[in-house]
Amino acid sequence: MNKQLKVLVIDDSPQSREFTIEYLLKPNNFLVEVAEDGLAGLSKALKSTADLILLDYEMPKLNGLQVLRRLRACGINTPVILMTSHGSEQLAVEVFLLGVQNYLTKPFTVEGALKAIEDALRVTRLEKEKQELLNRVLQANQELKHQLNVRDVMYQIGKSITLIHPTQTLERIVDAALFLTNAEEGRLFLINPRTGQLHAPIERKKAGPAGAEKGVRQISVALEIGEQKVGTLSVKIATQGLRDSDWAEYEQMLHLLAGYANIALQNLGYINQIQAQKEQEKQMIRSVFERYVDANVVEELLRRPNQIKLGGRSQSVTVLFADLRGFSIFANRTSPEKTVDTINMYVEAAVEAIFKEHGTLDKFIGDAVMAFFNAPLPQSDHVLRAIRAALGVKQAVTDIQRQLLPEYQLNFGIGVCVGEAVVGNIGTSKLMNYTVMGDSVNKAKRLQEHATGGQILISQETLNVIQPYVQVRLIGQPHLKGQAAEEPVYEVLGLKEEARDELFTSANQSFALATMTS
Template sequence: VYVDSRINANLFVPKHRELLLAFCNQAAIAIDNARLFADLTKTIRKVNEDKQYMDNIFASIANGVITTDSSGIVTTFNDAAARILRINPKSAVGRHYQEVFTERAQVGLADLLQNARIYHEHGTMVTNAVDCVIPGAGEVSLNLYVSALRDTQNALIGTALVIDDRTEIKRSEAQVKEIRRIFERYVHPKVVQQLIKDPMALNLGGETKEISVVFADIRGYTRLSERLAPEQMMNLLNSYLEIMVKEIWDEEGTLTAFIGDALMAIFNAPLPQGDHALRAVRAAWKMRLAVQKYQQDQPQEIAIAFGFGVNSGLGVVGNLGSQGRLQNYTAIGDAVNVAARLQQNTLDNNILLNHSTFLQVRQHIIASRLPPMNVKNKTAPLDVWSLLGLVE
């Protein structure tokens, strides 16, 4: 600060200098305070931004995160923890964890946090898996991870709890296991993989849909069983049925039943197949060729003739049987019955198609029309075709 007069000299004495010095000191203090206030404001703003950043992180984490201070007061309770435990975070923060978790005693959180505070060193992660029922959420499967937080002097400063909700993963695993249990024996592995990828495409409770059904049956089974020992008959059946099942699987059909010396397969279930009728017809034709080739390659085997019936129409498909004991994915209805009746009326190694199937595949096959056929439990005769080959 510079003070002077151009008119009069020696206006200021030492006491004025002291006054001016005091004024300058006060001004310097005021400037420093203003600078400190600006730094404090900047620091507070930074702290608030960091807090908001951390809050956003906690809110976006899929796992539940809960923290307490050294006295056990809940300091953090993110949205995921609220969703998993069905506890309002506003009512949890600021209360002791023992009080908060009383209503969720079945999860065991209070004991887990208490043990971590007493026994565990800084950074030690303690895990626990819990399967229980939470009101509003139903049966849940949780993995719990808790850690005691300590400072450099090993004094407890709090605890951190992470809750990993494994419920949906466990449900998916159980669903995959159930799909494999039901279908691995009946359908091509590729179909099983498609069902696992899209379980919602599956309706095990039963649904009505258009299907194509193939029945295959040994001709003269009774005579054969009289000639052969039971073990020989079983081995012979298995040899033929194995090569026939392969052709069904190649067309991604679903094998629903072995009925003595007969087998039944359906198409367009469990997964939709726009060309299900053609797949069924191709499977029947390929089974016939495979049986004939096997007999040529194995002349020592006893020759067996088969009859095939193919029909398309509405059927009810789903799990049938005793729940919890023995169930089978299959189809019932008139479409199934007609296919079985056609098979019963075939000659050796012939394939009969009902008219409903023929209409869907006529551009792809060679067939001859047969006289109207009367079959059991049908008042009107069936319009039937004999399959002679496939169009190349």
Template sequence: MSIDSSQTPAPWSQALLRAVGDLRVLAEAGEAGLDNAVHEDLRRLFQAATALERQVTVTGTDSHHDQMNSLAAIRGYAEMLQEDIGAESGTLGDSLTRLLQAVDTAHNGSAPAPASAPQQQRSITSEPGFILAVDDLQENRELVARYLSRSGHLVVTAASGAEALRTMAETDVDVVLLDLMMPDMDGREVLRRIKANPEWRATPVIVISGSQDMDGIVGCIEAGADDYLFKPFNPVLLQARIKAGIERKRWHDREEQYRQQLERNEKFIRATFGRYLSDEIVTEILERPEGLELGGDLREVTIMMSDIRGFTTLSEQLGPQQVVAMLNRYLGTMTEIIMAHNGTIDEFIGDAILTVFGAPQRRNDDADRAVRCALAMQAAMAGINAENRTAGLPELTTGIALNTGSVIAGNIGSERRSKYGFVGHPMNVTSRIEDHCQGGEILVSESTVKKLAGQYALSHRRELSIRGIEQSVTVQRIQEVGHD
């Protein structure tokens, strides 16, 4: 940076202010032929030049920052004026070109190039975006808003860091243009808060500052700034940066929408298939696609079969709607209890429920959970019957059988239609035990008793002769959980 503030104005400032003076004379001479918008831009340019004239005799960091703001304003309004009237007014256009060359000399320290016709500014076209310009100086905010509005962007401004954060909370901003030197909350703190917020951190932040301190620049980039432009900024470069920022924000927004859609789809799948399969099976399918492959493996599981006693007779005495209401109340309550104990519901067979503990996920307490689940199911019958009485429906009693053994667990069926199911002799044994259950009774096979780690109240040990099985099956009744 070539600016060297001292008590004696530097040559660059004298040349620049002379160029401003020449422009003022030409503007006053052609005043009658200029429209109101051009008059307003000229007024703001001359206002910035007057401020710069005061600033060049002041020393200090703040003065340097103020000079950069004034140079940025002069350059910005001169370029917009050149774009609007340069082709129509040769003399005034040439004066604007000389003024811009003087600004470049002040900023870059290069010798002024010979005056020439204005060059065609490169046009940067981008998707319109929602831009937040943060600067404590009103003239800077207005200049940036004018620049970007011409490119089709919607621009809002904030005069302080606190106002910028409020705007971020209320609107979906595509790009933030952030000045560093502001009172109260400076730009670095605003940047830190934006990048610390999970909802904002993907919003590109372009720092625009008159400071060229390398440590400060590195600090901003490390804090998450996406770019850093110096005042007075090149408008074409700014448009290119904004275009890149909008594209990044749009990609992020699309990715976020896609992620949210995937989450909604997964929730829908879990909710839908969870009505037909256990949560563990749904998870197995979603997280391991190979879980859909046909086949299975040998698993030791505890099988639970429950059934309403005399349901066929009861259903013949009731209307269809009453039967369905009574059955849904019962199955709904039992399902919640089974799922709370991590049981896998294999299927509903009318009023019967076939449940397995130990597949697809095995736990060390499969047998104990099965017993606790059965006890909770019997305990819940009091509440179900209370609702039945209120609805004018008969009371129900259930029998529950528990048996432990090795079965084949896996996907059974065909490529077009399959289910996660269980095959093996223990399944048949459990069903036969359940046939011997009385209402309110839980019968447990000896194979299950041997697997129990907790203490339970067991009674009525007896041998059951089961059709299709040569040897008798030893079972006991579980009435309640004992105390250690």
């Protein structure tokens, strides 16, 4: 017996109490609590942490049956063994209906009482194990059913449902099958989908001496997902002393547990499928974006894949075009190798400045670079990021020129424009690019064409958003190709002091509101 088990003895007979405590409980290492009448016993039982109650039937104040009824009315389900000197069949039926685990007629033997105690505690553990297993499996299945259409949420729930992974649930099911059927062995077999062969990933054997010389009978039930057989749940049970009704009961238990195993296997399949989908999604994100954006942005996309919408949609973006001025003349008087090395040096500097502001590189067009901001991840300050990127390109070119001879000193003309554009994967089934299209793209290109080397030109719409944060000068109202009317164009000279370290939000939100209401 467990040394830590506590027994509450409720008995008004000193002789009976002495026998029970000194000859039954203490020699078997039980902790003991005592009550000398029914009322005192009820009071102690309501407060006690006892694992078992030995309850006398005939007592003053409250008899055993009255104590038992009040305990059950109060929701106390501690196992009870009733002790009486005058038993009857009617009394036995009544107390068993109230949940009494066993019934001892005085005088009883130590051996008989110990067996009754052991049986009562074993039944309690069995019921607790069955209920715990049932609740966890049903809860896991119910939660997954509600989350099947939400892949990311389902994946997280699948890992943490009741803190038990489906594999652990399957192990618990085999343990329960061994315990409930009193089997010598329990196994869960699964069919290898590639070979069709059975293998047993989970095996359990009863502790103690092997029953090799006993007659053994095996019960097996199929494990199925839908109409597909995926394995079996099997136990081997010693046949000695068992009746036909026992075998029917064991088979029924095994079918119940197999049903739970089917749910766990299905949940495990869902988890594996979602893990594969998540990995496939990550690979897709990497393949689409690692060429266009900084590595830190790729990692952020992997953490927040729900933010990505690859299908075409209209939204506000800020577009940046940068083109090397004088490159054609430079290329005509320079060797091809030196030409490529030089253009790569300038373009790499421009891309680094764009990536620093978490811009998305759209494409290279000869000696020109196109980028955009506010996609694929939203950026509340995307206009200011584009301006900082343009100024970063300008500064990077200045740094490069300090290291080169005059004949290798080139410069970018840059155009920046904010507005609505269609964003998404555009192309054919064989070749697609994540890009933007729209009037804001065309206008940024025309502004870049109008800019001289070292100039950053912006539209009136762009200035309206960031005017409090940049230093500009009006260069006039040139006619931009493709635009219906002339409009002011401004050169960005730099950032105002208060905008250098400020994350820009309010002005850009005003622009977003204006575009929604226009």
